Amino acid sequence: MGSGIFFWVILACAAQELLASNCTECDKSKCPPAPISCPGHGATDPCGCCRHCARHEWEPCGGENWQLGYCDRRYRCAAVNGTGNVEIPDTGVCKYVGLMGDYWMDDDLNCPLVYGCQVRMGFCECTAIRTCVDYFSYSDDETCKKNNPFDMGPPSGPEEVDYSSQICWNTGCDLVGGRCECGRSDCGGPDFKFRTQKECNDALVLVKCADVHCPEPPKMDCSNDSAITKTYTPPGECCPTVPSFCTCDFEKCAKCPYKETKVNVRNATGFPGDCCDEFYCVSDQET
Structure with missing residues (x-):
């Protein structure tokens, strides 16, 4: 039993070392603007360099240093052709895992071991999984129990609430040096010109790409067992850098x-x- 566990530990370490050898030194200047909100989950690429919004079905992923991003829960970054997962620096595509299991929740050897807690059935459950996608609501058991709305604790007398101590901030984006910079400021501080990263990016593209004509995408004629992937345009850029592909739709x-x-x-x-x-x-x- 002990030797079996030791084997899997060695295998996991080897996988992490192999992944690390495929990652070059992190260049933060090449990262997209850090997201302040995402349609799904936020993510950190397996190289541990850039924050981004996790990619969804048929969106490109992978690439050199995972610069095209990582897939959200229920998806895996699959090879465009073949039945396996992508291997960087190749471009992959996010595909639905379906009945094969929840790949994202399975320990993902591409990603670091992350510890955290969630509230389930009124109780704080804490565990560690390998994941690049934001999942846990709380970093530890103490923080989880402190913020658990179902765990009210023993009744106590009335307490005065000090509203002045409550945290308050504004979030938004501004155009700085030809790119969107997003963040937050304390309430009462300077207002942001754009409420969301998308609004800022749309404004940047409107000005920057007014006279830019992107080449016409080729017409895709995919077989009945496949799907057309989505193009990828880096934030603030005018034209797609990753075109559409035909790829198998195993569903x-x-x-x-x-x-x-x-x-x-x-x-x-x-x-x-x-x-x-x-x-x-x-x-x-x-x-």
Whole structure:
């Protein structure tokens, strides 16, 4: 038992060392503006360099030093062609994991071990998982219990609330030196010109790209078992730097009915036109 655990520790360390060898020295000047809000979760790339909004389905990911970002929960940064995950410095695409399990919640060897806590069923649950995506609401058990709305503690007498001690701030963005800089200031401090990073970025693009004509994207004709990925335009830039690709949509592949097991006849290559395995289904009672 002990030797088995030791083997997995060695394997995890080796994976981390291999990843580190693919990361060059962090250049913060190449990072996108730090997000102040995201449609999903925030993330830090596996190289530990840049903060960004985690990418969603069919969006590009990976690239050199993970400069195209990392995928949000329920997605994995898959290779554009093939059935495996992307290997940097290649460009990948975020794909839905579906019935294969929650990849993001599974210990992700691309990412550091993060400890934190969540409130579940009225109690603080603390654990450590390998993840690059923001997940935990609290950094430790003490902070979680202090802020847990379900854990009111023993009744006590009336208390005066000192509202002057409550934290208050404004968030927003301004255009500085031809790029959006976002942050927050104390209430009563200077106001930001833009409320969100998107508003600021849209204003920057409107001025910067007024006379820029981006090349027409080629028409994509993907096979029935694949999907078209989304383009990627760096914040504040005019034209996409990553075009659309055809990539396998494994959710379109047939699946065995409940209580039947898949038996492969031929494994697919994972290239558009050959995304789905050839197989037959066998009742679990027969296996």
